[in-house]
Amino acid sequence: MKKLIYCSHCSNKNSYSQIDGAIRYHCSKCKTIHYQNPKPTATLICMKNDEILLVKRAFDPGKGEWSLPGGFIELGETPEEGAVRELKEETNLDGEAVKLIGNCSHFNSVFGDILLLGIIMKINNWGNLIPGDDAQSAGFFKLNESPKMAFECHNKILSIYKKSLHKL
Ligand SMILES: [Zn+2]
Structure with missing residues (x-):
């Protein structure tokens, strides 16, 4: 570096x-x-009934491709606070971080080394959905019909989530 x-x-x-x-x-x-450390990101699982919210990315990396909403946790934030803020910025939705479900490491990305934290969110009012700064549009997909996403770690976090459902 x-x-x-x-x-x-x-x-x-x-x-x-x-x-x-x-x-x-x-x-x-x-x-x-x-010391060099990975940058933590909040990567959000937002279920509306049996469909998951994805956002189409407005910028590179992955411009025009689908991804889970989320972004970098800022200095001084907990993962849950970062999750709530990113949710608002990207989708205009208000919600709460319910559960940390797993993680995925991505090395040597455009932003350096990243540690993605998968967080399940509870959305307070879906009617407020407006794609925000980093998202050009939003979509809902059945879990088994969701498109391949821009980042391998998002696919992995989604698969961790799907596996967690079978254990309930
Ligand atoms: Zn010195």
Whole structure:
């Protein structure tokens, strides 16, 4: 990752070598270790009766393809707070995060390494649905007839959800 060539603490050139149990960027001058972590996203499962809400993406990556609604959790937010905010931004819906159902890691994406958290949402009033900033349209699909989505991790989270239904 280009941005880690120099130490953000003292501007010395970083080393990229074994330290604290892994290969990491670190500074030999001020001893700062520059840890890199995946960015967490809230990836939302919103069921309307027996149909799932998908949004058609307005921007790349995956422009024009279907995906689960959701997005990056901001600093200071819990996953549940991020889920509620993203739901509102993308669909204008108000809802509550009901349950964390699983996760999926996606490495080296456009946004770097991402940790997707699958969250089941309860929607308060479906009548408020308006596709928002990152979504050009919204659609409802039967679980077994949903289209292949833009991101493999969204397909995986949906399959985790489907499997969880059989255990109920
Ligand atoms: Zn340094």
